[in-house]
Amino acid sequence: MxxxxxxxxxxxxxxxxxxAGFAADWASDQRAFKNVSWGKAMMWIFLLSDTFIFGCFxxxxxxxxxxxxxxxxxxxxxxxxxxxxxxVPLILIAIMTFVLISSSGTMAMAVNCGYRRDRxxxxxxxxxxxxxxxxxxxxxxxxxxxxxxxGVRPWGNPWGAAQFGSSFFMITGFHGTHVTFGVIFLLIxxxxxxxxxxxxxxxxxFTSRKGRYEIVEITGLYWHFVDLVWVFxxxxxxxx
Amino acid sequence: MVDVRSGLGEALPPPEVEDVExxxxxxxxxxxVFSQDAKIIAIQYATTAxxxxxxxxxxxxLMRLQLGFPDTFQLVDxxxxxxFITMHGMIMVIYLLTAxxxxxFGNYLIPLMVGARDMVFPYANMLSYWIYLLAVLVLVASFFxxxxxxxxxxxxxxxxxxxxxxxxxxxxxxxxxxxxxxIFIIGFTMGGLNYxxxxxxxxxxxxxxMRMPLTVWGIFTATVMALLAFPAxxxxxVMMLFDRLLGTxxxxxxxxxxxxxxxxxxxxxxxxxxxxxxxxxxxVYIVALPAFGIVSDLISTHARKNIFGxxxxxxxxxxxxxxxxxxxxxxxxxxxxNPYFGFFFATTTLIIAVPTAIKVYNWVLTLWRGNIHxxxxxxxxxxxxxxxxxxxxxxxxxxxxxxxxxxxxxMFVVAHFHMVMGVAPILVIFGAIYHWYPKITGRMLDETLxxxxxxxxxxxxxxxxxxxxxxxLIGVPRRYYELGxxxxxxxxxxxxxxxxxxxxxxxGAAQIxxxxxxxxxxxxxxxxxxxxxRATTLEWQTPETPPPHGNWGKELxxxxxxxxxxxxxxxxxxxxxxxxxxxxRVSHEAAS
Ligand code: HEM
Ligand SMILES: [Cu+2]
Numbered sequence: 001m002x003x004x005x006x007x008x009x010x011x012x013x014x015x016x017x018x019x020a021g022f023a024a025d026w027a028s029d030q031r032a033f034k035n036v037s038w039g040k041a042m043m044w045i046f047l048l049s050d051t052f053i054f055g056c057f058x059x060x061x062x063x064x065x066x067x068x069x070x071x072x073x074x075x076x077x078x079x080x081x082x083x084x085x086x087x088v089p090l091i092l093i094a095i096m097t098f099v100l101i102s103s104s105g106t107m108a109m110a111v112n113c114g115y116r117r118d119r120x121x122x123x124x125x126x127x128x129x130x131x132x133x134x135x136x137x138x139x140x141x142x143x144x145x146x147x148x149x150x151g152v153r154p155w156g157n158p159w160g161a162a163q164f165g166s167s168f169f170m171i172t173g174f175h176g177t178h179v180t181f182g183v184i185f186l187l188i189x190x191x192x193x194x195x196x197x198x199x200x201x202x203x204x205x206f207t208s209r210k211g212r213y214e215i216v217e218i219t220g221l222y223w224h225f226v227d228l229v230w231v232f233x234x235x236x237x238x239x240x
Numbered sequence: 241m242v243d244v245r246s247g248l249g250e251a252l253p254p255p256e257v258e259d260v261e262x263x264x265x266x267x268x269x270x271x272x273v274f275s276q277d278a279k280i281i282a283i284q285y286a287t288t289a290x291x292x293x294x295x296x297x298x299x300x301x302l303m304r305l306q307l308g309f310p311d312t313f314q315l316v317d318x319x320x321x322x323x324f325i326t327m328h329g330m331i332m333v334i335y336l337l338t339a340x341x342x343x344x345f346g347n348y349l350i351p352l353m354v355g356a357r358d359m360v361f362p363y364a365n366m367l368s369y370w371i372y373l374l375a376v377l378v379l380v381a382s383f384f385x386x387x388x389x390x391x392x393x394x395x396x397x398x399x400x401x402x403x404x405x406x407x408x409x410x411x412x413x414x415x416x417x418x419x420x421x422x423i424f425i426i427g428f429t430m431g432g433l434n435y436x437x438x439x440x441x442x443x444x445x446x447x448x449x450m451r452m453p454l455t456v457w458g459i460f461t462a463t464v465m466a467l468l469a470f471p472a473x474x475x476x477x478v479m480m481l482f483d484r485l486l487g488t489x490x491x492x493x494x495x496x497x498x499x500x501x502x503x504x505x506x507x508x509x510x511x512x513x514x515x516x517x518x519x520x521x522x523x524v525y526i527v528a529l530p531a532f533g534i535v536s537d538l539i540s541t542h543a544r545k546n547i548f549g550x551x552x553x554x555x556x557x558x559x560x561x562x563x564x565x566x567x568x569x570x571x572x573x574x575x576x577x578n579p580y581f582g583f584f585f586a587t588t589t590l591i592i593a594v595p596t597a598i599k600v601y602n603w604v605l606t607l608w609r610g611n612i613h614x615x616x617x618x619x620x621x622x623x624x625x626x627x628x629x630x631x632x633x634x635x636x637x638x639x640x641x642x643x644x645x646x647x648x649x650x651m652f653v654v655a656h657f658h659m660v661m662g663v664a665p666i667l668v669i670f671g672a673i674y675h676w677y678p679k680i681t682g683r684m685l686d687e688t689l690x691x692x693x694x695x696x697x698x699x700x701x702x703x704x705x706x707x708x709x710x711x712x713l714i715g716v717p718r719r720y721y722e723l724g725x726x727x728x729x730x731x732x733x734x735x736x737x738x739x740x741x742x743x744x745x746x747x748g749a750a751q752i753x754x755x756x757x758x759x760x761x762x763x764x765x766x767x768x769x770x771x772x773x774r775a776t777t778l779e780w781q782t783p784e785t786p787p788p789h790g791n792w793g794k795e796l797x798x799x800x801x802x803x804x805x806x807x808x809x810x811x812x813x814x815x816x817x818x819x820x821x822x823x824x825r826v827s828h829e830a831a832s
Contacts, residue, residue: 029448029799030256032440038360042437045467049429052471056515060479060490063511070506153501155487162506166488170479207363208263 043218047225054229057174058236061167065240073159074171075238078147093238096139097230100179103132104227107220114216119193122216126190129223140176144169168237175233178226182219189219243602252446262356262790274370276362277789278347281369283680285343288369292376293336297748299328308741310722321721322391322407327379329394330417333523334424335376337665341530342428342466343372344721345672346435348680350790352779353456355444355797355819357790359434368434371427372544378420387411393719395516398491398509402484405497415484418477425470425477435463444778446799450554451818453777453803454547457554461561462526468565469522476515513575517568524661525564529557531668532599535621537803538671539603541775542618544814545611548602556595556602563592573641574648582641589639593632600629611807611814615773616690620671623698624664631660634709649719652712655705663701670697670754677758678772682785683765689757697748702745707736719753774815777803781817 015021015034026032033041065072076089083091110125151158152165192198192211201210265271275281297779301325306316347365351358359365368664382389391407392400392414401408403613412714439452449687465575479490483504491512492504540547547553592742603625612618634656638644647653670693677685712718715728723729783793797819805816 027448027450028345029253029446029451030441030443034256036441038437038441041441042433044360045436046429046433049433049467049471050643052468053474056472056475060475060511060515063491063508066507067508068506154482155489162489166482166486166490169481170488174478207361209261209363 037214039214039218040221043221047221050225051229054174054232057171058232061163061171062236064163064167068163073157073164074163074240078152078159079143079238082205090238092139092143093232093234096136096143099132099139099235100136100227100230103129103136104224106132109225111217111220113195114213117199117213119196119199122213123190123194126186126193126216126219129220130183130186130190133179133186133223137176137179139180139181140172144172171233171237175226175229178229182223182226185222189215247603252800255796259796262357262360262534264789274366276358276366276540277423278351278359278362279680279787281365282347284369285339285347288307288376289336289340289344290341290375292331292380293340294751295380296328296331296336297751299324299747301748304741304744306721308738308744312524314634314787316721318721319391319407320388322393322719323389323413325719326391326393326396326408327383327389331379331528332392332662333653335379337527337661337669338428338466338523339372339529340669341665342430342435342459342463342697343369345455345530345534345676346463347431348676349455349779350435350438350459351442351776352782352787352791353453353779354439354442355447355792355799356438356442359797360437360442361434364430365434368427368429368431371423371430375420375424375427378416378423380746382413382416382420385412385416387413390414390417392417395520396480396512398483398507398512399493399495399504402480402492403495403497403502409484415481418481418484421477422474422481425474428466428470432463433469435459436467444797444799447778447818450551451799451802452552454533454536454553454557454629454796455530455777456533456558458529458531458536461557462529465522465529465561465564466526469519469526471519473516473519476512476519478742479489479515480512510572510575511573514568517571518565520571521568522561522564524657525560527661527665529561531665532557532626534672535624535668536599536603536606537777538617538668538675539606540620540804540806541609541675541773542615542621543612544806545610546806548605548608549598550802550804552598553602556599559595560592563588563595567592570639570644573644586639586641590636593636593639596632600625600632616685616687616694617671617675617773619691619694619698620667623694624667624671627659627667627701628664631656631658631664635660648711649717650712651708651716651718654718655708655712658705658708663705667698668702670694673754673758675773676779677761678768678785679782680786681762681765682768683761683763684768684772685757685761685765689753691761693750693753693757696753697747700743700750704740704747707740711736751762771779776801776805776815776817778818781819 015024025034028034036044079093080087080089081091082088106125106129110122111130113121113125147165147168152168154166154169157163157165192202193213193216195202198211198213198215203210263276265275270276272280275284302316303321305322306314347359351355353496387410390396390401390413392409392410396408396414400406401414403409404411424778439456443452479488482488483490483492487503489507491509492502492507493509494505495502515627536547536553567585567589568587569581573585575581585669590830603621607622638647638653638656674690677683711733714730714733716723716733766786770782770785773780778797778799779787781797782791798821799818800821801816801818803818805811805818807814808816
């Protein structure tokens, strides 16, 4: 893969800083993003495309919500829980958000350890991240079943606009799928790290290419993105 | 001074990445079927696209038979007509043109033209093809599903695409169509990411962005656009599937069908139109930009002249790509919208004409006093320019709200989009096939058969689509299975319709000449050698023809110049390959 060669080009080829440097990189040969590997570039561009998908979902939802002629159910009521006699709005969502954001923290630490080639710590931190992710999905499943029990369906709900349920299931479902894939991805990479694949240059089962610790960071990019998207869903769906 | 054409200074930077390690297939299966080699994947993509394209062609025949001779043939009833129109449109736009330009030409040409050994992630690239094939199979399955394929029109507008009593929404057709599109988008994304990253991060030493052939620029920009436009279609398809399968009402207003109130309510059909056209308009340029790029290279090579205004051409491609994301609502003038929006979208639409016109001028100026070889690729390129100008001019009419409203949904629109995104890109595809076939197979296509193919296709296409402008101006509506006795339709319309249909049969049949040529020349064509057109770009400089796995043998190519050093004064030959170092500085000075 695209491992950087030993003496970086920077020594022989001085690249200017700032905007001029940006222009110089794009005017140069071989790579437009210097020192960005193929895998990372690919993940970034994929995430850009995925942003458009989530953007369209959210815009569609918002346009439905703005256009509705029947009342839109009040999210802080719908997503409230009664805990120990107290009625706490949005509590579950708050915990879910907290869990997911914490998982971003552990992921960042995993990336750091990965680059220090600390096999065990990296794998452990990725497992913790995956655990947080799985917890998030679990809580989401709980939330779904609670709403379903209360009578929310994709085609209608007891409180108002039918688009409430449709958008809710669609958007959180699509996001939850992303988290689930992320968890699977994390487990696979964690296993590889644990086994030392990236130290022994073991080849991938499907691609027959040698993996590198960088894959931890690429997984991290995806994971942070999924978190970030959640923040937007949180803001636009639950807080609006 | 820095060489303006490349951005590089005098010196050539050292390699930044290690040479890639290729996957070496061990069996016939992994070599030719589940191949990770972009060239094989390209051929797989192209064959599948052409095969499904033939289906769309046959459907157009059947439709034309119905329109031309409504009383003679009983092949098509009203419902089948809608089904055929839908499948024809969708297959042509997405499963043929998009797949062939990006999956076919993109896969073959990008690695070769930028001097890479392969796409950056060959495994994902391979998956891309198999998922595309699955999408095609799901689409084809709808012909055999209960109720047949959907008849919603290629725009799939709800609510009719979802109602069980319409040609669009009944039975399985629409479900299979939406599923197939979703699968297509997933597969395309895997390939598209590869093409983009290969261009950005996988180029050879010396290959700056501003030295890339315009073909690569066109395919690259189109792929970036596709990665940003397909999400809208993806979302639209998912939401529509939910409307259909789960009973949500994203796109469905409260509606009565057959005197019965349906459980839908509160959704917005216009929302679908916005999502669809946010994809749909860029899609037009997703097939046009690769065509622009390829035709620039064909013209330059076969007129033995550098492309006029290379930088302008690059920027025009990029600007067209960007602008095409802010014009989508010009397809919705009759759907109803705030007049200020209409004004906005009409303005942006007309602005696109500027970079587009620049491109046309530059093609013509490239030809100006060139040493024009009337080879087959050149003939097709010339035909493209004429056709594109024609389609572009009618586009200016349709871009204006007041002109569009009466012309909307008439044959004028059918004429316009067939000229600009049907015939024009297909002509480029033909030109490209004649141009690159020698590299792909090592043999030339037969010239006589090619000439027959060209003239029938070119003149015939005008025979088909030119009269449609007139039909549209009279008011003949689009998507009508027969006209019947209508007061405003004079007899001449029926005569013309019959004429158009005969032309369509002839043009369709002429494509068999091409298919025959493709197969026959494989064994009997003249040996081509490595560089029969004496072209400068890297794909013609491979050590072997057809290029082997890994493309370049031991050493990766190093690039010293742009792609258009044709007829450089003082050079020993009338072309200087991009990877030829020595007298470059001298010749550049002379040329500039
Ligand atoms: C031999 C060549 C072709 C013939 C004879 C042909 C014929 C037709 C006919 C008869 C219609 C229906 C018009 C109507 O009643 O509204 C149609 C629609 C259409 N065609 Fe073609 N076509 C050809 C090639 C192409 C190509 C290459 C494309 C690629 C862009 C294309 C894209 C479309 C689209 C998008 C529609 C609109 C479908 C709809 O209204 O939903 N066609 N064509
Ligand atoms: Cu458009």
